[in-house]
Amino acid sequence: MVDWDGIERSEEFRELVKKRRSFVVPATIFFLAYYMAFIIVAGYAPDFMGESVYEGLTVGYCYALTQFVMVFVLGIWYLRKAEKEFDPLSDAVAAAGVADEETGRFERGEPRQEVAR
Template sequence: MTDWERIERSDEFRELVKRRRSFVVPATIFFLVYYMAFIIVAGYAPDFMGESVYQGLTVGYCYALTQFVMVFVLGIWYLRKSEKEFDPLADRVVEAAAAAESGDVRFVRKDESEVKA
C-alpha cells in the first residue's frame, strides 16, 4: 500500500510542487489580470474599445481575440515546461516511492514520540 504522507514529505515531491507552483501561480495571475483589464476597459472606456482599427474591426474585438491567443500560448508554454521539467521530477517521485515500498529505507516514518516532541 502506498504511503502518501511519506511521498508528500519527500524532497522530490516538494521540489516538484515548488517548481510547478512557481510557474502556475504567476501564469494564473497574469491571465486573470489580462482578462479583468479587458472587462474594466470595456466598462470604463467604451469609446476607446469602439474605435475602428480596420474596416469595422474595433479595438475591443482585437483585445478579445488576443484573449484566445494568450490562453493558447500559456497552454503550449505549460505543456513544454511540463515535458522538460515537471514530468522528470514526477518520475523521480514515483521512483523514490517505489524504492521505499520495495524496502529501501530512504523514507523513514517518524515514531509517535518524535512527532509529539
Template sequence: MEEEAGHERQARAYEAVHEASDFTELKRRYKNFVVPWTIAFMAWYLAYVACNNWARGFMSHRVVGHINVALIFGLLQFVSTFVIAAVYGRFANRKLDPLAAGLNAKYKRERRR
C-alpha cells in the same frame, strides 16, 4: 486482512513520497510557474473587462473595416490562453515531469515493500 495491508503499504508509500525533497521541489517549481502566470492572465482579463465597461470609446475604435479594438482584445484572450497552455506544457515537460517520474518510481517501489 490483505486489503488492509495494501492500504497500509499505500499510505506508507504516499508518506515516503510526500516527505521526499523532490516532492517539495516539484511543488515549489509548480507554484513558481502557476502563480505569476495566473496573476498576469487575470490582470489581462480584468483589463479587458474594465476597458469594455469604462473605455467604450477606445474599445469601439475601428482598426480595419468592421474590426474594432474590442474584437481584437477578445481574440487575444483566446490566443493568450493557448500561449500560456503551450508555455506550461513546455515547462512541465522540462522541469516538472522528470521530478514527477522519479517520485512515481519511488511510490511504486515503496508500495512493493
C-alpha cells in the same frame, strides 16, 4: 503499500510542487489580470474599445481575440514546461516512492485515526 505521507515529505516531491507552483501562480495571475483589464477597459472606455482598427474591426474585438491567443500560448507553454521539468520530477518522485518501499527510506508516522461520524 506506498507511504503517501512519506512521499509528500520527500525533497523530490517538495521540489516538484515548488517548481510547478512557481509557474502556475504567476501564469494564473497574469491571465486573470489580462482578462479583468479587458472588462475594466470595456466598462470605463467604451469609446476607445469601439474605435475602428480596420474596416469595422474594433479595438475591443482585437483585445478579445488576443485573449484566445494568450490562453493558447499559456497552454502550450505549460505543456512544454511540464514535459521538460515537471514530468521528470514526477517520475523521480514515483521512482523514489517505489524504491523506498523496498529500502524503507520513508518511515511511517503515526497511523491516522478514523473520525467517527
